[in-house]
Amino acid sequence: MSQHETMRAMSLTAHGGPEALVYRTDMPVPVPGRSEVLIKVGAAGVNNTDINTRIGWYSKGDGDVEDASWGGQALSFPRIQGADICGEVVGVGEGADSRLIGTRVLVEPCLREANGETLPSPWYIGSECDGGFADYVTVAARHAYPVETALSDAELASFPCAYSTAENMLTRAQVTENDTLLITGASGGVGSAAIQLAKARGARVIAVAGDEKHQSVLDAGADHALVRGASLVAALGENSVDVVMDLVGGEDWPELLTILTPFGRYAVSGAIAGPIVELDLRTLYLKDQRFLGCTVLDDGVFSRLVGLIEEGDIKPLLARSFALESLSEAQAFFLDKQFTGKLVIDMAA
Numbered sequence: 001m002s003q004h005e006t007m008r009a010m011s012l013t014a015h016g017g018p019e020a021l022v023y024r025t026d027m028p029v030p031v032p033g034r035s036e037v038l039i040k041v042g043a044a045g046v047n048n049t050d051i052n053t054r055i056g057w058y059s060k061g062d063g064d065v066e067d068a069s070w071g072g073q074a075l076s077f078p079r080i081q082g083a084d085i086c087g088e089v090v091g092v093g094e095g096a097d098s099r100l101i102g103t104r105v106l107v108e109p110c111l112r113e114a115n116g117e118t119l120p121s122p123w124y125i126g127s128e129c130d131g132g133f134a135d136y137v138t139v140a141a142r143h144a145y146p147v148e149t150a151l152s153d154a155e156l157a158s159f160p161c162a163y164s165t166a167e168n169m170l171t172r173a174q175v176t177e178n179d180t181l182l183i184t185g186a187s188g189g190v191g192s193a194a195i196q197l198a199k200a201r202g203a204r205v206i207a208v209a210g211d212e213k214h215q216s217v218l219d220a221g222a223d224h225a226l227v228r229g230a231s232l233v234a235a236l237g238e239n240s241v242d243v244v245m246d247l248v249g250g251e252d253w254p255e256l257l258t259i260l261t262p263f264g265r266y267a268v269s270g271a272i273a274g275p276i277v278e279l280d281l282r283t284l285y286l287k288d289q290r291f292l293g294c295t296v297l298d299d300g301v302f303s304r305l306v307g308l309i310e311e312g313d314i315k316p317l318l319a320r321s322f323a324l325e326s327l328s329e330a331q332a333f334f335l336d337k338q339f340t341g342k343l344v345i346d347m348a349a
Contacts, residue, residue, distance in 0.1 A: 004029055004135075005028065005029060006025065006026045006027060006028060006029065007025075007027050007028075007029050007134055007135035007136050008023070008024070008025050008027070008134065008135050008324055008325075008347075009023075009024055009027040009080050009133060009134035009135070009324075010022070010023055010024075010080065010081070010082075010133040010134070010324060010325075010327045011023075011024050011027065011078040011079070011080060012053075012054060012075075012077065012078060012079045012080070012081055013077055013078050014077055015054065015055060015056040015075070016054065016055070017054075017055070018328040018331065018332070020054060021054070021327055021328055022078075023324070023325045023327075027080075027134065029135070029136050030130065030136060030137065030138040031093075031138070032091055032092060032093035032096065032138045033093050033094075033115050033116055033138070034093055034094050034095050034096075034115065034116030035093060035094075035095045035096050035113070035116045035140055035141055035142070036092070036093040036096060036115075036116070036138045036139060036140055036141060037089045037091065037092050037093070037096050037100055037105075037138065037139060037140075037141045037144050038089070038090055038091035038092070038093075038136060038137075038138050039085065039087040039088065039089055039090065039105060039107065039136065039137050039138070039139065039144065040087050040088050040090045040135065040136055041082075041085060041086075041087040041132050041134060041135060041136060041137055041347050042086050042087045042088065042104075042153030042154075042156075042157070042346075042347055042348070043085075043086050043087075043152075043153040043154040043156070043157035043321070043344050043345060043346050043347060043348075044082040044083075044084055044085050044086075044131070044132030044133055044157055044344065044345045044347070045082075045083070045084025045157045045158055045159075045160070045161060045162070045189070045342050045343070045344050045345070046084075046322075046327075046330050046331065046334055046342070046343040046344065046345060047083055047084065047161050047162070047189065048188070048189075048270070048272065048334070049083065049124075049126075049127075049161070050081045050082070050083070050126065050331070051331055051334070051335070053075065053081065053126070053127055054081070073128070075127065079126075079127075079130065080126070080130040080131055080132075080133055080134050080137075081126040081127075081131050081133050082125075082126045082131035082132030082133035082134070082137075082345070083109040083124065083125050083126040083127075083131055083132070083160070083161045084109065084132065084157045084158070084159070084160045084161045084162070084342075084344070085106070085107035085109075085125070085131065085132035085137060085139075085157065085160065086104070086105070086106055086107075086147075086153045086154075086156040086157040086160075087104070087105065087107075087132070087137070087153070088102065088103065088104050088105070089101050089102065089103050089105055089144060090102075090136075092141070093116075093138075095116065096141040097141065100141060100144070100146070103146045104146070104147060104148075104153075104156075105144040105145055105146055105147060106144075106145050106147050106156060106159065106160050106302075106306060106309075107125065107132070107137070107139050107143055107144055107145075107160060108143040108144075108145060108160065108164070108297070108302040109124060109125050109126075109160050109161045109164065109297075110122050110123075110124060110164070110295075110296055110297040110302075111123040111124070111125055111128075111129070111139070111140065111143055112142075112143075113140040113142055113143065114129060114140055116140075122296050125137075125139065132157075132345075133324060133327060133345060134324075135347060145302060145303065145306045147306055147309060147310060148310055149309055149310055149312075151309070151316060153346070153347075153348075154318060154321050154344045154346045155316035155318050156309070156316070157342075157344045157345075158189075158316045158317065158318050158341065158342035158344055159193075159305065159309060159314075159316065160302075160305075161189070162188075162189035162190045162192075162193045162342060163193040163197065163305050163314065164297055164301055164302050164305050165190050165193070165269050165294065165295075166190050166191075166193040166194035166197050166245075167193075167197050167301050167304065167305050168269075168294050168297050168298055168301045169194065169245050169267040169269055169292070169294045170194065170197055170198060170201065170245075170267075171298055171301055172265075172267055172292045172294050172298065173243045173245070173265040173267045173292055174265070175198060175201050175203050175243055176201060176202065176203065177201060177202025177203060178203075178242075179203045179204070179242040179243050180203070180204045180206065180240070180241045180242050180243075181194075181198050181203045181204065181205050181206065181241065181242065181243045181244075181245060182205075182206045182207075182208065182232070182236075182241045182243070182244050182245070182256075182259065183195060183198070183205065183206070183207050183208065183222075183245045183247075184208045184228075184244070184245070184246050184247055184248040184256070185208070185209070185246075185247035185248045185270065185272060186207030186208055186209045186213075186217045186222065186225075187207075187209040187210065187213035187216060187217055187337075187339075187340040188247060188272075188337075188340075189341065189342045190247055190269065190270065191207070191209070191217075191245075191247055192216075192217065192220050192317050192340055192341050192342075193314075193317075194245050195207060195217060195220045195221045195222050196220060196221055196314045196315065196317075197308075197314060198245075199221040200308065200313050200314060203243075204223050205221065205222045205223050205224075206222065206223065206224045206225075206226060206236070206241065207220075207222035207224070207225045207226070208225075208226045208227075208228055208232070208248075209225060209226075209227075209228055210227070210228050210337075211227050211228075213225075213340055214227075216340035216341075217340065220317060220340070229252070231255065232252075232255045232256070232258075232259050233255050233258050233259060236259050237259070238258055238259060239259070239260070239261045239262065239264075239287075240259050240261070241259050241260060241261065241264065242260075242261055242264055242265070243260075243264065243265045243266075243267065244256045244259075244260055244264070244265075244266045244267070245267050245268075245269075246266065246267070246268045246269075246270070247268075247269060247270035247271075247272065248270065248271065248272055248273045249268070249270070249271035249272070249273050249274050249275055249276075249277055250271070250272075250273025250274040250277070251273070251274065251277075251278075252273075253277035253278065253279075254277070254278055254279070254280065254283075257279075257280075257283045257284065257287070257289060258283065260287070260289055261287075262287040262288055262289070263287070263288050263289070263290070264287070264289050264290070265289070265290045265292060266289060266290065266291050266292065267292040267293075267294050268291075268292070268293055268294065269293075269294040269295065316341075316342070317340060317341030317342060318341060318342055318344060319339040319340060319341040319342060319343055320333070320339065320343050320344075321343075321344045321345070321346040321349060322343065322344070322345055322346070322349065323345070323346065323349040324345050324347060324349075326345075327345060330343050330345065
């Protein structure tokens with residue numbers, strides 16, 4: 001168990017700008033409850049979802065933030081964010097296996113258990129409960145996955161949220177070696193993860209990214225790169241891809257269905273260019289296309305991801321690390337989009 005009563009943490013005090021993040025050194029160390037473990041955080045990844053939650057982007061109401069968490073409820077403040085967590089188990093609560101103490105773990109970001117009880121709907125760590133932008137965090141033991149690898153904590157923290165989201169999308173879309181897959185936002189955390197994971201399945205991958213990011217997405221394994229904003233129909237033709245993995249949305253969205261084959265699968269887990277799109281229902285039903293919204297992780301997705309990490313089948317794409325007190329700087333760097341892969345908060349920095 002931790003010998004400290006207080007810890008460092010970045011506390012989100014309200015919805016708003018970077019000023020809503022307050023660095024503190026006097027936050028109480030959490031106590032693991034029934035079936036929970038206490039983890040000393042080694043590193044925690046930076047995600048678009050952290051920024052979206054901070055500014056209340058998830059709310060569908062006009063100025064109302066009563067549905068502004070990932071799970072569609074009001075956010076409780078203060079809240080410690082951070083969904084990508086790598087660390088070491090240093091304590092256990094009642095009913096948790098004490099043999100986990102000393103084990104390095106990755107935390108599954110989509111939680112189905114908390115406080116010793118099965119949740120009626122999933123929680124997302126750093127949204128419905130406190131996350132990894134702190135020295136310590138508690139989580140149900142079932143969501144702390146031991147991982148054996150020579151990778152650093154910072155490298156491992158680049159995996160959980162982005163790679164599990166990408167693997168979940170690929171699983172839902174049933175991607176195989178017979179598929180041609182188009183990924184929008186391919187240079188981001190989820191997009192670059194999807195490239196590697198799709199190639200691990202043997203699929204052909206077309207990546208859409210800014211021109212300056214083309215070499216990096218090709219280095220990540222994409223077979224072909226297209227310029228963001230250019231006409232996909234002109235570049236590829238109609239009915240040219242079996243699966244679209246969309247992380248962007250926005251005004252160019254209708255082209256995605258035009259290039260998608262009959263019986264093609266469209267999977268979405270982001271809308272960074274805008275969540276409101278124009279849909280011609282005739283395209284959807286006349287081409288028998290399938291739409292797949294992807295947030296909650298299917299069973300087996302995270303354990304499969306950990307196995308791929310341990311086997312070395314996927315590699316971390318760590319763009320840059322920051323100290324905890326520099327979280328606002330990290331988020332500003334994130335919003336500039338001048339990198340490929342993941343940004344990470346390194347607790348040892």
